[in-house]
Amino acid sequence: MRLMIMFDLPVGTSENRRDYRRFRRSLIQEGFFMMQYSVYVRVCPDSKQAHSVEKRIAAITPKDGLVQSVMLTEKQYQAMHFISGEPSQDLLNSAERTVMI
Template sequence: MRLMIMFDLPVETSQQRRDYRQFRKALINEGFIMVQYSVYVRVCVNKKSAMFMEHRVQRFLPSNGLVQSLVLTEKQYNDMHFLVGSPVKDVRNSSDRTVIL
């Protein structure tokens, strides 16, 4: 499973830019990697862990803007088509490292 977080946050004031940086940093600290600007993905073991992670993200949401989440299966994520560009071969973006205890 993959949890995708997509966001569009205002960055007009210094406080809004600070909120943006803190939100982005918190996503990275939770293990998300950037797919595109304002689109981050994290590998999750199952739907329950994806929902748990979504609740963790809710704890550090900024007060303004738009933040959306989407849970994808491995098949759905792997069926993504690259119309321009190519996928990044980042080992952190692979479920091969997932260990189920």
């Protein structure tokens, strides 16, 4: 399962820019990677964990701007078409990654 977060946050004031940086940093700390500007994706083992992560993201979302999420199965994500550019071969983008603790 993949959780995708898409956002459009204002950066007109220094407070807006600070909120944007905090939000982006929080997404990365939650295990998301940047798919493209303002679109971040994370692999989740199941929908229960995806909902849990979504709730944590909702708690840190800045009050201004637009933040959206979508949950995709791995099959739906892999069926994505690349009209231009190349898919990332990064290990973070793989559902088969192994985390060693």
